[in-house]
C-alpha cells in the first residue's frame with residue numbers, strides 16, 4: 031500500500047527544472063555540395079562563402095567544446111539551475127542553483143522570531159528521521175532552517191519525500207543534494223550566513239555495514255570531512271552539532287555508559303566510522319577553531335521513524351503475520367545478559383539537539399584560520415532506562431493486538447552489542463536535557479502513526495471493532511512490505 035499523505039509529496043528537489051543543454055548540430059545536405067560544378071553566380075559565390083564560414087565556425091566551436099584541455103567542467107551560470115553529480119539519490123536529478131533557487135534557500139533560512147533574534151541552522155539529513163523532527167522544532171520556534179538531503183534509497187525514499195513535504199508545509203526547504211558535494215556546500219554557505227549546522231546526514235544502521243561497508247566510509251567519514259571543510263572556510267564559521275552514536279561504546283561493559291568510558295573497542299564498522307567522526311571533529315576543532323558538539327544518540331524511535339530499525343520492521347512483520355527474529359544473548363557462562371536497549375523517544379532527542387545548539391559556543395576561526403580555542407563537547411542522549419527487546423515485542427503485540435511469531439536466535443556476530451544504557455548527567459547539567467517519555471508511551475505514539483500512515487483503513491477498523499487479530503487484517507498489512 032502506498033503511503034497515505036495528507037498533501038502532495040515534497041517537491042524540494044525539483045527546483046530549477048531541466049539541467050543539461052544539449053549542443054545543437056546543423057546538418058548540410060549533399061545537394062548543396064553538388065552545386066560546385068556549375069559556374070558560380072555572384073549570389074552563389076556569396077552563399078558559398080557564407081557556407082564555408084559557417085563550416086569553419088562550427089568546426090572551431092566543436093573543437094573548443096570537445097577538447098578536454100580546453101573544456102573545463104561546465105560551471106553553472108548564476109541564474110541557471112545545475113545538476114548535482116554527487117548525489118547517491120536514485121533520481122540523480124538533483125538540481126540546484128539559479129536565482130529562484132537562491133531565493134527559496136534564503137526564504138527558508140530567514141529567522142522568523144518577533145525580536146529577529148534566532149539561530150540560522152543548516153540541517154543536513156533533514157529528510158531523515160531525526161532531521162525532519164529537529165528541523166520542524168527549530169522552525170516552530172522561529173529559527174531560520176534550511177534542510178539538505180540526498181534522498182538516497184537506503185530505505186524507501188518515498189518516506190523521506192513525505193517528511194520533506196511536511197517540512198515544506200511549515201516553510202522549510204530541503205535542498206536535494208549531497209554533503210560530499212563541495213561546490214554545493216560552498217554555495218550554501220555563500221548564500222546564507224549560517225550560525226549553526228545540525229549535521230545529521232549519515233549512513234545509519236549497525237547491521238547494514240556488513241552488506242555495504244563503503245557507504246559508511248563515504249557518508250560518515252568522507253561526507254563529514256567535506257562538511258567540516260566547507261564550515262571552516264565559511265565566513266562566519268558556524269558552530270556544528272552532529273550525530274554520533276551510542277554504538278561508539280562498543281564492547282564497553284561499564285554501565286551506565288558515561289562520556290568518560292572507553293570508546294576504542296567498536297563492535298561494528300558503523301560504530302568505527304562514528305568514532306572516526308569524533309576524532310576527526312577534534313582535529314578540526316584544534317586546527318581551525320570550529321565549535322563542535324557530538325551527540326551520542328541511543329536507539330531513537332518514534333513516528334516517521336526508520337524502517338531499518340527493529341521496532342519499525344517488527345511492527346510491519348507482526349501485522350503481516352510474518353515471523354520476527356528476536357536475538358537473545360550469546361553470552362552464556364556467568365555473564366548471561368538480556369539483549370536490551372536504552373530506547374529514546376524522538377521528542378526527547380530533539381530537545382537534546384536544540385539544547386546543544388542553544389548552548390554551543392561560537393567557532394573562533396575565520397577565512398579558514400583559527401583565532402582562538404573553541405568549544406569541543408560530547409554528550410550522551412539516552413533515556414537512562416534500558417528495556418529488553420523481548421519486552422518491546424510484548425508491547426507491540428499488546429498495541430497491535432496481534433500475536434508475534436517469534437523466532438528466538440542467539441545474537442549473531444553482526445555488529446550488534448548486547449545492551450546499551452546511557453548516563454546522561456552531563457547532558458542534564460549542561461544542556462538541560464531531561465527525557466520524559468517512557469517506552470510504553472513512545473511506542474504507542476509510533477504505532478498510532480504507523481497505522482495511520484501505512485494502513486488508514488486498518489486503523490479505522492481497529493478503532494471500530496476494538497480488536498483486529500483477524501485474517502483480513504493480516505491480509506491488508508501484508509501490503510506494507512515496501513516500507514522497508
Ligand SMILES: O=C(O)[C@H]1O[C@H](OP(=O)(O)OP(=O)(O)OC[C@H]2O[C@@H](n3ccc(=O)[nH]c3=O)[C@H](O)[C@@H]2O)[C@H](O)[C@@H](O)[C@H]1O
Pocket residue numbers: 234235236274275276277278327328329330338339340341355356357369370371419446447448
Ligand atoms: O543507538 C545507536 O547508536 C544505534 O541505534 C540503532 O541501532 P540499534 O540499537 O541496534 O537498533 P535496532 O537496529 O533497532 O535494534 C534494536 C534491538 O533489536 C535487536 N534486534 C534487531 C534486529 C533483529 O532482527 N532482531 C533483534 O532482536 C538488536 O539486537 C537490538 O538489541 C540505530 O539503528 C543505529 O543507527 C544507531 O543509531
